[in-house]
Amino acid sequence: xxxxxxxxxxxxxxxxxxxxxxxxxxxxxxxxxxxxxxxxxxxxxxxxxxxxxxxxxxxxxxxxxxxxxxxxxxxxxxxxxxxxxxxxxxxxxxxxxxxxxxxxxxxxxxxxxxxxxxxxxxxxxxxxxxxxxxxxxxxxxxxxxxxxxxxxxxxxxxxxxxxxxxxxxxxxxxxxxxxxxxxxxxxxxxxxxxxxxxxxxxxxxxxxxxxxxxxxxxxxxxxxxxxxxxxxxxxxxxxxxxxxxxxxxxxxxxxxxxxxxxxxxxxxxxxxxxxxxxxxxxxxxxxxxxxxxxxxxxxxxxxxxxxxxxxxxxxxxxxxxxxxxxxxxxxxxxxxxxxxxxxxxxxxxxxxxxxxxxx
Amino acid sequence: xxxxxxxxxxxxxxxxxxxxxxxxxxxxxxxxxxxxxxxxxxxxxxxxxxxxxxxxxxxxxxxxxxxxxxxxxxxxxxxxxxxxxxxxxxxxxxxxxxxxxxxxxxxxxxxxxxxxxxxxxxxxxxxxxxxxxxxxxxxxxxxxxxxxxxxxxxxxxxxxxxxxxxxxxxxxxxxxxxxxxxxxxxxxxxxxxxxxxxxxxxxxxxxxxxxxxxxxxxxxxxxxxxxxxxxxxxxxxxxxxxxxxxxxxxxxxxxxxxxxxxxxxxxxxxxxxxxxxxxxxxxxxxxxxxxxxxxxxxxxxxxxxxxxxx
Numbered sequence: 001x002x003x004x005x006x007x008x009x010x011x012x013x014x015x016x017x018x019x020x021x022x023x024x025x026x027x028x029x030x031x032x033x034x035x036x037x038x039x040x041x042x043x044x045x046x047x048x049x050x051x052x053x054x055x056x057x058x059x060x061x062x063x064x065x066x067x068x069x070x071x072x073x074x075x076x077x078x079x080x081x082x083x084x085x086x087x088x089x090x091x092x093x094x095x096x097x098x099x100x101x102x103x104x105x106x107x108x109x110x111x112x113x114x115x116x117x118x119x120x121x122x123x124x125x126x127x128x129x130x131x132x133x134x135x136x137x138x139x140x141x142x143x144x145x146x147x148x149x150x151x152x153x154x155x156x157x158x159x160x161x162x163x164x165x166x167x168x169x170x171x172x173x174x175x176x177x178x179x180x181x182x183x184x185x186x187x188x189x190x191x192x193x194x195x196x197x198x199x200x201x202x203x204x205x206x207x208x209x210x211x212x213x214x215x216x217x218x219x220x221x222x223x224x225x226x227x228x229x230x231x232x233x234x235x236x237x238x239x240x241x242x243x244x245x246x247x248x249x250x251x252x253x254x255x256x257x258x259x260x261x262x263x264x265x266x267x268x269x270x271x272x273x274x275x276x277x278x279x280x281x282x283x284x285x286x287x288x289x290x291x292x293x294x295x296x297x298x299x300x301x302x303x304x305x306x307x308x309x310x311x312x313x314x315x316x317x318x319x320x321x322x323x324x325x326x327x328x329x330x331x332x333x334x335x336x337x338x339x340x341x342x343x344x345x346x347x348x349x350x351x352x353x354x355x356x357x358x359x
Numbered sequence: 360x361x362x363x364x365x366x367x368x369x370x371x372x373x374x375x376x377x378x379x380x381x382x383x384x385x386x387x388x389x390x391x392x393x394x395x396x397x398x399x400x401x402x403x404x405x406x407x408x409x410x411x412x413x414x415x416x417x418x419x420x421x422x423x424x425x426x427x428x429x430x431x432x433x434x435x436x437x438x439x440x441x442x443x444x445x446x447x448x449x450x451x452x453x454x455x456x457x458x459x460x461x462x463x464x465x466x467x468x469x470x471x472x473x474x475x476x477x478x479x480x481x482x483x484x485x486x487x488x489x490x491x492x493x494x495x496x497x498x499x500x501x502x503x504x505x506x507x508x509x510x511x512x513x514x515x516x517x518x519x520x521x522x523x524x525x526x527x528x529x530x531x532x533x534x535x536x537x538x539x540x541x542x543x544x545x546x547x548x549x550x551x552x553x554x555x556x557x558x559x560x561x562x563x564x565x566x567x568x569x570x571x572x573x574x575x576x577x578x579x580x581x582x583x584x585x586x587x588x589x590x591x592x593x594x595x596x597x598x599x600x601x602x603x604x605x606x607x608x609x610x611x612x613x614x615x616x617x618x619x620x621x622x623x624x625x626x627x628x629x630x631x632x633x634x635x636x637x638x639x640x641x642x643x644x645x646x647x648x649x650x651x652x653x654x655x656x657x658x659x660x661x662x663x664x665x666x667x668x669x
Contacts, residue, residue: 084475084476086465086466086477107444108444108465108467108468109468110466110468110469110477111468115470117442119444143466266589269589
């Protein structure tokens with residue numbers, strides 16, 4: 001049965017029902033089934049109807065960027081099919097070439113077949129990502145698959161400018177950049193410092209995208225004890241996903257992350273650290289990451305409690321020799337570059353007399 | 360419904376009214392077709408209406424257990440005018456009216472004045488399912504979690520037997536689950552056996568919940584070169600989920616990252632906690648001492664390491 005037939009039957013029943021209420025003696029003719037194409041009436045018919053799924057449609061969108069880190073999105077979703085539509089509503093930030101800078105879940109949605117509803121969501125968006133955004137894409141996906149499903153998986157995606165107005169028709173189609181490959185990124189300026197106020201470690205590093213296309217990735221920091229085989233998952237005493245980044249071709253970004261040391265007592269047990277960049281951070285294996293830097297745990301950076309007592313300065317800092325950052329395409333001698341370190345040069349220390357701290 | 364659809368339906372209804380008005384019979388009764396919800400909404404849509412929030416109603420629930428999956432089908436009706444949106448939840452309840460676990464079934468949205476049917480697939484291990492004497496279905500607000508201990512359901516709660524049949528009504532809300540600490544659990548009769556694979560071992564132990572609340576978690580086997588050092592190896596070796604006063608004998612397996620460590624370690628400890636190996640060893644989580652199997656080379660028929668009650 002086509003959709004229009006179904007609606008005709010339905011409305012016919014509706015009107016017939018009403019006519020019947022007015023009594024058999026009524027001389028009015030049965031009404032013609034002059035049914036408008038999209039009456040959207042809920043099925044009254046008891047016969048089972050095969051549910052038809054059709055892409056959801058976005059409309060009446062309002063985008064408000066808050067100062068700081070959130071975007072509030074209000075949108076209407078219409079379900080022209082008869083099957084329930086259920087999943088996640090998603091937002092993607094796209095650069096001027098249509099490549100994704102960031103993809104986020106807006107929220108869980110359900111729209112009953114043949115109906116529409118209004119949704120309001122507040123999405124976390126990092127400032128560096130928003131600044132690189134030229135257009136915004138709204139779409140729906142299966143649960144938790146905003147960054148994996150095709151954009152047209154279950155909706156007609158809607159393309160907007162950052163203001164919420166429709167994007168021009170000639171914008172490039174949305175795409176996800178492919179995973180980073182060796183030779184596309186350069187890592188430098190790796191610095192590990194201790195913030196005694198927060199009692200946390202801070203890792204800073206600079207990434208340059210030397211390729212001709214956007215790269216999205218995430219850094220991971222792992223730490224190993226003396227006896228560790230770094231190729232095995234269980235060997236890491238510390239494994240911390242750091243911030244994700246999105247870098248345009250030729251651009252450079254300096255990132256500062258706080259390192260979550262889950263078991264602070266084990267910090268001293270860590271002998272070497274491994275900073276690597278890949279598509280999905282710590283889910284990737286360091287030995288296959290496109291960019292990776294192994295370095296010894298700086299001897300002066302002890303567990304937070306000990307450091308507070310032993311040193312004057314607030315921040316103990318260790319510079320890591322960025323020249324030893326390895327790129328699998330170039331390094332033929334193996335991944336562990338720590339043998340090349342000269343400890344005296346590796347961790348230049350400012351003499352404590354130069355550091356005046358105000359308590 | 361889009362506004363043009365509403366207009367067309369409005370026209371139809373007006374026509375119907377005209378036909379009725381011309382008829383000489385008595386005024387039409389309000390015998391509307393069964394599912395007149397959409398019609399009612401259309402007629403009422405005369406202007407801005409203050410949104411009224413009312414608890415969702417659950418009905419027509421079916422539960423189907425298949426291996427470790429539970430398929431749940433349920434209907435939610437929204438008698439208010441405000442949209443209802445948020446997670447739908449399922450709680451497993453034991454014979455003492457205590458929550459074993461609370462699971463998120465899926466996100467739901469029900470437009471004001473309408474209803475819809477939802478289907479979700481949950482993974483529930485037999486360890487929990489076999490202890491369930493009832494389940495409780497409910498929804499919570501969009502920014503809340505099913506596992507919040509201070510539950511404020513946005514629906515009426517519906518209690519059922521694990522078959523899906525109605526359960527006795529009038530019972531109070533189940534006692535929420537709490538994190539178990541090492542002090543809630545007493546371990547005894549630990550046996551460690553090396554397995555045929557060089558790096559593996561099987562661990563059998565009895566764990567008793569000596570607290571007044573449910574306690575669930577896993578056992579963590581840690582192996583040390585000697586006391587006082589950090590563990591060379593650690594493995595989660597078996598899960599438990601116990602009512603207060605209950606005990607269970609559990610067998611689990613673990614594999615060392617490096618088989619040669621079996622020769623190096625001299626001390627084994629078994630820890631029981633809600634978070635298993637994710638909970639660090641320490642004064643609050645001391646574990647029980649086990650001496651390692653003496654004959655490490657002969658697995659399965661070989662020596663067992665035993666822990667006697669301290």
